[in-house]
Amino acid sequence: MVSRVESAAATRRALVDAAAELLDEGGVDAVTLRAVGARAGVSRGAPYGHFPDKEHLLAAVATKSWEAVGEQLDTLVADRSRPPTERLELALAGLMDVGRRRPHAYALMFSAPTAEHPEAVAAVSRTHDQFLAIVADVIGDPQRARPIGALVMAGVQGIIAMENSGHLTAEKWQVTGDELLRMLIGRIG
Amino acid sequence: MVSRVESAAATRRALVDAAAELLDEGGVDAVTLRAVGARAGVSRGAPYGHFPDKEHLLAAVATKSWEAVGEQLDTLVADRSRPPTERLELALAGLMDVGRRRPHAYALMFSAPTAEHPEAVAAVSRTHDQFLAIVADVIGDPQRARPIGALVMAGVQGIIAMENSGHLTAEKWQVTGDELLRMLIGRIG
DNA sequence: CGCACTCAGATGACATTGTCAAGTGAGTCG
DNA sequence: CGACTCACTTGACAATGTCATCTGAGTGCG
Numbered sequence: 001m002v003s004r005v006e007s008a009a010a011t012r013r014a015l016v017d018a019a020a021e022l023l024d025e026g027g028v029d030a031v032t033l034r035a036v037g038a039r040a041g042v043s044r045g046a047p048y049g050h051f052p053d054k055e056h057l058l059a060a061v062a063t064k065s066w067e068a069v070g071e072q073l074d075t076l077v078a079d080r081s082r083p084p085t086e087r088l089e090l091a092l093a094g095l096m097d098v099g100r101r102r103p104h105a106y107a108l109m110f111s112a113p114t115a116e117h118p119e120a121v122a123a124v125s126r127t128h129d130q131f132l133a134i135v136a137d138v139i140g141d142p143q144r145a146r147p148i149g150a151l152v153m154a155g156v157q158g159i160i161a162m163e164n165s166g167h168l169t170a171e172k173w174q175v176t177g178d179e180l181l182r183m184l185i186g187r188i189g
Numbered sequence: 190m191v192s193r194v195e196s197a198a199a200t201r202r203a204l205v206d207a208a209a210e211l212l213d214e215g216g217v218d219a220v221t222l223r224a225v226g227a228r229a230g231v232s233r234g235a236p237y238g239h240f241p242d243k244e245h246l247l248a249a250v251a252t253k254s255w256e257a258v259g260e261q262l263d264t265l266v267a268d269r270s271r272p273p274t275e276r277l278e279l280a281l282a283g284l285m286d287v288g289r290r291r292p293h294a295y296a297l298m299f300s301a302p303t304a305e306h307p308e309a310v311a312a313v314s315r316t317h318d319q320f321l322a323i324v325a326d327v328i329g330d331p332q333r334a335r336p337i338g339a340l341v342m343a344g345v346q347g348i349i350a351m352e353n354s355g356h357l358t359a360e361k362w363q364v365t366g367d368e369l370l371r372m373l374i375g376r377i378g
Numbered sequence: 379c380g381c382a383c384t385c386a387g388a389t390g391a392c393a394t395t396g397t398c399a400a401g402t403g404a405g406t407c408g
Numbered sequence: 409c410g411a412c413t414c415a416c417t418t419g420a421c422a423a424t425g426t427c428a429t430c431t432g433a434g435t436g437c438g
Contacts, residue, residue: 004434008386033425043388045426050386054425103301112292115355128361147364150357151344151372158347166304168339172317175336183340187376193405197415222396232417234398239415243396381438389430395423402417408410 012050014040020061027104059117062108066123073130084137099160155184201239203229209250216293248306255312262319273326288349344373
């Protein structure tokens, strides 16, 4: 027997996990409230006990994705044994990895509605701070780290977007996403 | 009295225009086949005479958007009176402008389904060629123009995505999208 | 211990949507 | 002029997001 609040929290978690799985498997169109409920072991109307509407459920998925990236960056920020440049490379490689392994989730993380949900904004902000800390270690000057960090973040986002949309063809551009990332890192400072 | 083929072509054009308008006004969710039909002056089933499904209609909207950008670049490529760098700046400013004025259409242009439709791919490819021609004029070396062009294209795409998703906050990054664009251009070569 | 209560979740219902089969009428061609 | 073609309309259906209502298991008070 579980307490009612535990059970409700577990259900909420199961709903977000189910939505994330469906998103990864079949894109945003596959995230049906009925499918989410079924996978989470509840009925189709259950999400409305935890989220005002479907958009908020997706925002929760985006939030969790940002938090996952943030946790990954946590260990990188703390690890002072590696040189800063290497930590930055690892951080960016991690982002690229999410973009490639979970393209639908990645697109969701960078889509507009996310910004309208405070919990999502907080998760994004925290993760950006982690990232900025790493960039600052590379640059030295914390003041200049912010614009340059934005440029790098935008660059990575653009590289992944072009990869995932099929616009980054090797014949046309004579370059791979990884090479672009290396060019991007090389132009820091 | 108009010939049947003219009338059909006009209807197809009206459908794409209506879909584009609805997309700009209310995002992709507002693009309902019924709404598209109504605005185009036809019924809800009319699109099926011109497109196999809704996705192909949206692909046609994306294609038209790419072609519009391509035409804008046409004049820039032809205009040898301006210095190459200025032409590149104007080209990128034009892209940024589309991203800001028509955020939903811009997102559609860089979304995955587009790549699966041959006519869309052709329009994108043609526009990318225009862009590469301008970049090549700036760089000098046509071989190096391709990777650098990809980096710039990805950068612009990323800047717009961060702007439109609300992630490019001035407080966090201490920079504007336009400033990022200038940084990006400054790092060419 | 027992009972009324709360609230997470279930269920029925409804409007909207994408999609297709069948129908229709205006342009087209012999 | 009559048969035909085909762009478009209309009716229908399944799937979906959403809400009002219901139900039963955990909870607090006596």
